[in-house]
Amino acid sequence: MKPYLLTNVFRQLVAYIQRSVEITPDSDEISLPADLRSFFLFFLRQARQPLFAILVLGTVTAVIDALIPAVIAFFIKSSLQDSTYSLGLVAPIVVLFTLIHPTVSTMQRILTNHAISANLPTLVRWQSHAHIARQPLSFFHSDLSGRLASRVLQTGPALRDTVVTAITSVWYILIFGSSAILLLARADIFLAAPALIWSIIYIFLLRHFLPRLREHSREMSTMRSLVTARLIDTYANIQTIKLYSEAGAENSFVKDGLRGHNETYQRLLAQNSIFSGCLAFLNGALIGTTLVLAIWLAKKGSVDPSQFALVIPLVWHIAVASVSVTQQMSSIFENIGIVQEGIRSIAQPLPEQKASPLETIDRSNLHITFNDVSFSYPSSGALLQSVSFSLPPGKRLAIVGPSGAGKSTIIQLLLRLYTPDTGNILIGDRPVSEIALGSLRSTIAVVSQDTSILSRSILDNIRFGRREASPEEVAEAAFLAGASSFIAELCDDKGRRGYEAHVGERGVKLSGGQKQRLALARALLKNAPILILDEATSGLDVLTEAGLRARLEQHFLGKSVVAIAHRLETIAAYDEILVLDAGRVTERGRHTDLLARRGTYWAMWNEQSSPQNEATTMATGTNTRHDQIN
Numbered sequence: 205m206k207p208y209l210l211t212n213v214f215r216q217l218v219a220y221i222q223r224s225v226e227i228t229p230d231s232d233e234i235s236l237p238a239d240l241r242s243f244f245l246f247f248l249r250q251a252r253q254p255l256f257a258i259l260v261l262g263t264v265t266a267v268i269d270a271l272i273p274a275v276i277a278f279f280i281k282s283s284l285q286d287s288t289y290s291l292g293l294v295a296p297i298v299v300l301f302t303l304i305h306p307t308v309s310t311m312q313r314i315l316t317n318h319a320i321s322a323n324l325p326t327l328v329r330w331q332s333h334a335h336i337a338r339q340p341l342s343f344f345h346s347d348l349s350g351r352l353a354s355r356v357l358q359t360g361p362a363l364r365d366t367v368v369t370a371i372t373s374v375w376y377i378l379i380f381g382s383s384a385i386l387l388l389a390r391a392d393i394f395l396a397a398p399a400l401i402w403s404i405i406y407i408f409l410l411r412h413f414l415p416r417l418r419e420h421s422r423e424m425s426t427m428r429s430l431v432t433a434r435l436i437d438t439y440a441n442i443q444t445i446k447l448y449s450e451a452g453a454e455n456s457f458v459k460d461g462l463r464g465h466n467e468t469y470q471r472l473l474a475q476n477s478i479f480s481g482c483l484a485f486l487n488g489a490l491i492g493t494t495l496v497l498a499i500w501l502a503k504k505g506s507v508d509p510s511q512f513a514l515v516i517p518l519v520w521h522i523a524v525a526s527v528s529v530t531q532q533m534s535s536i537f538e539n540i541g542i543v544q545e546g547i548r549s550i551a552q553p554l555p556e557q558k559a560s561p562l563e564t565i566d567r568s569n570l571h572i573t574f575n576d577v578s579f580s581y582p583s584s585g586a587l588l589q590s591v592s593f594s595l596p597p598g599k600r601l602a603i604v605g606p607s608g609a610g611k612s613t614i615i616q617l618l619l620r621l622y623t624p625d626t627g628n629i630l631i632g633d634r635p636v637s638e639i640a641l642g643s644l645r646s647t648i649a650v651v652s653q654d655t656s657i658l659s660r661s662i663l664d665n666i667r668f669g670r671r672e673a674s675p676e677e678v679a680e681a682a683f684l685a686g687a688s689s690f691i692a693e694l695c696d697d698k699g700r701r702g703y704e705a706h707v708g709e710r711g712v713k714l715s716g717g718q719k720q721r722l723a724l725a726r727a728l729l730k731n732a733p734i735l736i737l738d739e740a741t742s743g744l745d746v747l748t749e750a751g752l753r754a755r756l757e758q759h760f761l762g763k764s765v766v767a768i769a770h771r772l773e774t775i776a777a778y779d780e781i782l783v784l785d786a787g788r789v790t791e792r793g794r795h796t797d798l799l800a801r802r803g804t805y806w807a808m809w810n811e812q813s814s815p816q817n818e819a820t821t822m823a824t825g826t827n828t829r830h831d832q833i834n
Contacts, residue, residue: 254319325360359546425541569632577627602775657711
């Protein structure tokens with residue numbers, strides 16, 4: 205067969221093996237188990253065919269390795285007896301060792317590399333991500349995003365390494381040891397006695413040390429999680445640390461974590477060292493006892509001297525394999541600790557979903573209604589209490605009030621980022637809980653004060669509003685949002701300019717106002733019938749905000765708008781204004797009506813309109829107000 209044909213066959217074989225494990229299956233409905241054993245089995249079942257083949261091939265390899273000393277002993281014995289060998293006897297042995305054994309071990313390696321080593325971590329990462337992405341927003345607020353990403357990335361390789369090591373080392377010594385004991389017993393039952401006793405003591409050592417190794421591994425995973433959290437927290441807030449000259453204290457903060465991790469790792473290695481020392485003496489006793497016993501039996505005439513070629517290599521191989529397993533034991537339990545650490549984040553139970561089918565939103569009826577809605581976080585008191593309001597299509601509603609009153613919470617409930625404790629939220633005549641999330645959120649565009657800018661290009665950030673948008677449509681949205689001028693001047697550290705320039709993590713290379721204009725361009729490109737403005741231009745100066753508002757007035761006609769504002773003059777023309785205080789609606793009405801009541805809104809308006817406040821602003825040269833598009 206020509207070389208290129210062999211290469212083609214090999215490539216087809218590898219491609220077939222790669223397809224044996226689907227690395228990104230449909231995972232919309234999966235729910236990951238939260239205990240270690242079930243977590244391992246969940247993923248191993250998806251790779252059961254190549255894993256079974258690897259186990260079978262590993263068994264064949266171990267048995268052939270055990271047969272090598274037996275074959276050598278057989279030929280030595282035959283040579284001493286001047287026996288002749290027929291081709292029918294020699295040929296199968298030659299084929300076994302020169303063809304079958306290399307083929308089997310090569311196939312095992314190919315399967316391990318291409319079906320398990322590469323595919324299994326990707327499968328774990330993908331399904332872990334799919335599970336985490338379905339968690340509610342509160343899940344992401346309770347953990348560091350960097351730590352979540354780290355656990356998703358690290359759990360797959362750790363699970364893979366545990367499985368591969370278990371097959372290539374633990375399974376191998378189990379099969380080889382069993383085969384060796386059978387071969388020794390076949391030569392003479394007394395020759396098998398040391399290996400049997402060794403096995404019993406080895407199992408006892410495992411039962412003694414494995415729980416301790418597992419406990420130290422768990423402690424080490426906890427310390428690793430602590431160090432990871434401290435590093436992420438330090439790097440994410442490095443500007444604050446530098447501005448407050450706290451680098452020394454933060455270094456001590458990280459140093460303490462690293463020392464704690466090192467001390468825990470040292471305890472793990474100490475147990476492993478003691479285990480290794482015990483095993484070294486046990487292996488020495490195995491080899492020495494077997495050798496003395498073989499000599500004694502040979503002198504008695506119970507065994508042929510040629511059996512030395514069987515006995516010594518077998519027990520030596522058992523000893524070497526057991527040492528290899530022991531050396532990898534720390535790695536196995538370290539990886540198990542990483543998986544356990546990952547499970548704590550990755551396999552958190554998902555919130556219960558309604559069994560009834562979800563509907564698409566009816567865009568002909570986008571009347572928004574809150575009926576007696578109350579909400580609270582599990583760890584805090586009530587944020588909203590019996591909130592009710594109605595927003596007809598095409599109208600504008602403003603929500604004002606002091607910080608912490610629950611204004612942004614209303615928006616989050618409308619978007620189904622959280623579920624209300626009591627009451628109903630309707631769009632049209634359908635509760636939002638019965639509307640498919642994709643349909644609901646495709647109908648709503650949001651611009652918030654906490655602007656989310658992706659670590660991608662300007663084009664990708666704006667196009668996030670509508671992925672199929674053309675570059676011309678993106679440019680038009682940027683122009684309407686007042687972003688086109690600064691975009692044209694952008695250049696990143698790799699020389700990419702304009703819309704191709706990358707903006708760094710969370711848009712770190714942009715000012716607050718620039719980030720808000722990008723977010724506004726994204727919302728404009730989406731062109732949704734419902735627009736939510738949550739202090740959307742708080743990062744802009746008054747003149748820029750006023751010009752932007754005038755430019756967008758025509759674009760917002762016919763859209764339902766919900767705006768959260770601190771600067772009241774920007775929402776004075778709205779159809780209805782809600783005053784929220786301590787989670788309750790205390791006033792509602794149009795601007796003139798609320799002023800006439802001389803209540804909370806009137807007091808807020810007078811505070812912002814007072815000459816003293818204006819004079820203070822001019823004297824300090826600062827704008828203390830939060831600007832908002834109306």
